[in-house]
């Protein structure tokens with residue numbers, strides 16, 4: 001399998017995330033990608049190539065120009081306001097009973113463009129996020145060129161990022177950019193299957209009103225788990241996209257058996273959609289040892305996931321999402337890909 005990787009991911013290294021009532025060291029850190037790369041090399045998964053730069057034109061296919069301008073300039077504005085000692089984080093949101101008019105001060109702007117306080121903007125965020133997006137689009141291009149499968153080994157992840165909001169450790173929606181790239185390269189229909197532990201609210205919001213992208217996700221029930229405010233089973237798409245969003249929320253403690261049964265249902269929906277290509281949002285935070293998650297999948301449960309996806313017999317772009325058990329992330333993520341290769 002072709003692997004796309006950029007060392008620029010390491011430019012995103014936050015000092016802290018607001019969680020559990022205090023500022024804690026971030027779990028979405030450079031060692032994650034390094035462990036996956038190391039494992040891919042150990043097992044000889046495939047050739048590793050750098051991304052190409054798709055530029056802003058490709059990003060605006062999915063993201064709002066004002067959001068991209070914010071992301072590009074946020075660190076400089078934050079640094080000018082209060083020095084570079086702390087990461088840029090939001091503290092107030094335009095929630096119920098307030099108005100979502102974009103402020104001019106960085107404190108207000110970061111709140112307008114963020115959906116949580118766990119996603120620090122750092123000096124290297126813009127560089128790292130663009131590299132991750134370019135990694136995903138390069139992998140999609142390989143698949144559009146006829147490669148059976150490619151792995152976008154990037155971070156920061158992307159599936160929580162919407163057209164105009166960062167959150168859940170995500171800035172640019174890499175999977176959505178990959179799907180759009182496949183469409184722009186000639187695919188008529190693309191399925192996005194999100195197997196990360198968390199619901200891919202950003203990807204769903206981006207495609208919910210479109211029929212050319214089927215979004216399927218299995219994830220921890222938002223009644224119990226982040227992102228809390230999207231990912232319920234009754235969300236099935238809007239307007240022209242009605243019927244093209246499928247959510248399978250699962251309770252804390254979900255075992256491999258129940259998880260695989262839900263995967264089977266989603267795979268059958270993808271089969272009936274008959275897409276030209278598949279994008280997999282590959283999170284392995286479903287692992288039982290994940291420090292922020294509560295599913296019960298074991299390391300041996302990951303290769304069968306890849307084997308089921310291979311049975312779809314679709315040109316497939318894997319895009320790295322979550323997974324925070326750093327010691328096991330490589331074995332688990334690469335395990336899915338080995339299972340896919342058979």
Ligand code: Q9C
Nearest residue numbers: 019118157168226292321322
């Ligand atoms: N105390 C992805 O997996 N914060 N994002 C959880 C835990 C948000 C995860 C706080 C988790 C987002 C791509």
Ligand code: ZN
Nearest residue numbers: 196197198322
């Ligand atoms: Zn996740």
